[in-house]
Amino acid sequence: MKKVITYGSFDLFHKGHYRLLERAKALGDYLIVGVTTEHFDEQRGKLNLIDPILKRIENVKATGFADEIIVEDHVGQKVEDIQKYNVDVFTVGSDWTDKFDYLKEYCEVVYLPRTEGVSSTMLRAETYELVHMGIMGSGRIAGRFVGESRFVSGLTIDGVFNPHVESAQRFAEEYNLDFYTGDIEEFYSKINAVNVAAPHAFHYTYAKSALEHGLHVLCEKPLALTKGQAEELYALAREKKLVLMEAIKTAHVPGFLRLLSTVKSGTIGEVRDVEACFTRLTRDELRELTDMECGGSFTEFGSYALLPILKILGLDYDSVEFKMFLAENGVDVYTKAYFTYPKAIATAKTGLKVKSEGQLLISGTKGYILVPSPWWLTHEFEVCYENREQNQKISTRFLGGGLRYELSDFISTINGYGKSEYKLTAAESIALAELMEKFLAARKKLQEATKR
Numbered sequence: 001m002k003k004v005i006t007y008g009s010f011d012l013f014h015k016g017h018y019r020l021l022e023r024a025k026a027l028g029d030y031l032i033v034g035v036t037t038e039h040f041d042e043q044r045g046k047l048n049l050i051d052p053i054l055k056r057i058e059n060v061k062a063t064g065f066a067d068e069i070i071v072e073d074h075v076g077q078k079v080e081d082i083q084k085y086n087v088d089v090f091t092v093g094s095d096w097t098d099k100f101d102y103l104k105e106y107c108e109v110v111y112l113p114r115t116e117g118v119s120s121t122m123l124r125a126e127t128y129e130l131v132h133m134g135i136m137g138s139g140r141i142a143g144r145f146v147g148e149s150r151f152v153s154g155l156t157i158d159g160v161f162n163p164h165v166e167s168a169q170r171f172a173e174e175y176n177l178d179f180y181t182g183d184i185e186e187f188y189s190k191i192n193a194v195n196v197a198a199p200h201a202f203h204y205t206y207a208k209s210a211l212e213h214g215l216h217v218l219c220e221k222p223l224a225l226t227k228g229q230a231e232e233l234y235a236l237a238r239e240k241k242l243v244l245m246e247a248i249k250t251a252h253v254p255g256f257l258r259l260l261s262t263v264k265s266g267t268i269g270e271v272r273d274v275e276a277c278f279t280r281l282t283r284d285e286l287r288e289l290t291d292m293e294c295g296g297s298f299t300e301f302g303s304y305a306l307l308p309i310l311k312i313l314g315l316d317y318d319s320v321e322f323k324m325f326l327a328e329n330g331v332d333v334y335t336k337a338y339f340t341y342p343k344a345i346a347t348a349k350t351g352l353k354v355k356s357e358g359q360l361l362i363s364g365t366k367g368y369i370l371v372p373s374p375w376w377l378t379h380e381f382e383v384c385y386e387n388r389e390q391n392q393k394i395s396t397r398f399l400g401g402g403l404r405y406e407l408s409d410f411i412s413t414i415n416g417y418g419k420s421e422y423k424l425t426a427a428e429s430i431a432l433a434e435l436m437e438k439f440l441a442a443r444k445k446l447q448e449a450t451k452r
């Protein structure tokens with residue numbers, strides 16, 4: 001019996017897939033089809049699959065060509081499968097010509113001509129309404145954002161708004177955007193989504209006015225500086241049926257999600273402590289050190305450091321206390337938030353003028369997990385036990401600057417394929433705003449005490 005094997009994502013099953021399977025089957029007597037997992041596709045950089053794996057398997061099955069369907073979930077599996085199933089022929093479409101020649105050591109390799117004029121990518125583009133996005137603010141984060149957006153389908157960044165028009169113009173020219181403006185009404189009229197990348201003090205106001213104008217909002221962190229403001233924004237988004245997302249990229253990074261599921265599955269027992277740190281030494285003239293109202297290390301980096309604490313230990317802490325060092329202008333340059341939970345404690349540490357190890361350490365009753373710096377761009381982590389022989393290192397792929405993951409979740413949520421709400425829930429985002437409010441109150445108290 002001649003055995004043939006082929007692999008694919010088979011997303012939004014189309015006639016190219018059907019014809020490929022038909023011809024693959026005709027190459028032998030028994031056809032094995034490998035369907036990729038979402039996790040594997042994410043690792044390969046395909047972030048926008050629409051159909052879940054069960055649907056993709058069902059579609060392959062419905063053709064009647066597959067004698068056996070398997071799941072492909074890791075690099076190197078093709079070599080393993082070919083040996084394990086005693087495969088005679090490996091085949092894929094001609095878009096992969098040469099790419100699988102290394103399999104000739106194990107079996108015959110056949111590249112079948114690809115069906116012209118159709119692909120999952122094309123169908124996804126048709127299914128997704130193209131999101132026309134504008135950027136509010138033209139600072140450092142906005143620049144990184146435009147660069148990363150080029151890797152996400154279903155999105156174009158058309159223009160930029162800044163009340164300082166020269167700054168908007170410079171930005172539009174540098175990143176080749178269609179338009180720039182200092183007129184907010186004109187800006188809103190040309191797009192259907194915004195990225196609020198203006199300084200912190202403007203986040204709430206801009207997010208609110210964009211929602212009122214019927215636009216989806218991806219707002220840089222912190223979304224708001226009081227609980228009330230955040231609640232108001234989420235209520236407004238719900239009422240208007242718009243997507244509002246606080247842009248904390250770590251929450252969408254595959255490695256961080258893997259870390260959370262590892263912790264939640266009990267591998268290190270019950271978690272008793274979470275310690276997260278984010279510091280970056282900054283030049284004196286930058287906004288985070290000069291903006292006396294909203295600058296400082298905690299409003300700048302606190303959202304990152306608080307994220308794993310809230311995700312792992314939840315929102316029901318018993319108390320939180322802030323200790324900090326202030327610069328002469330009253331801005332905090334090093335801050336520690338101390339949490340107590342009924343059965344755990346946690347600290348979030350941020351610094352602009354103090355440097356520390358940027359690690360995340362999660363301690364449990366059976367072991368601990370160490371995520372080395374930069375843990376907020378989670379590439380790898382180690383699960384450690386008393387008996388070091390049981391230690392396990394886990395690494396995941398991390399593409400570009402990481403912003404593409406949150407952007408891709410934002411776009412699929414707008415298109416109604418959002419499976420991402422759990423990554424940063426509205427309740428978590430509101431809890432973060434409440435923590436900013438508590439922190440700013442503590443800082444104000446300290447500023448006043450210092451003045452006296």
Ligand code: CTP
Binds near residue numbers: 113122
């Ligand atoms: N295929 C084909 N003709 C097409 C599209 C795909 O023969 N028009 C083949 C591919 O070469 C591959 C298999 O179908 O052997 C599964 O491909 P997959 O990557 O799932 O489909 P694409 O439509 O190419 O997906 P994408 O656009 O996401 O890359």
